[in-house]
Amino acid sequence: MLKSYEAIYTNNQLSWLSSKPDVDNVKVLVIFEENVSNPPVINNSIKSLYYQSDYKKIKWTTVRMIKSSELLIIEYLLVCLLSSEEYAQKLAYYATVSYVEEYDASVGTGLIAKSIPMLEDVVAFWRRKALN
16 A cells, blocks of 8 residues: 655755655655755755664674665655755666666676666656657
């Protein structure tokens, strides 16, 4: 079941209009202030956008536990919209990689034959953008 959550972004702060979503199927709607020509850059409030904020200490480092790769892609794209151009490009790349990469026990993880339908989605998206 798809759940819908709304947030409003004003003064570099994201405020949830409903309770913060869990990691089930989530649809996110963010409303920006009126008269904002460019989306603002988020500094310290980026972590407030992360829905999957569980961390685990493993050996000498701390790892963020990701339960839903689809939600991770949404997080990347949401922060991408709110970030500086240079950082947004990196996040768009990470979102694309997360969307396209697949795993198969015989060949491992990466751009493999199972990735072709997702790669076609990305190519079709950019074709539509280029033609409009």
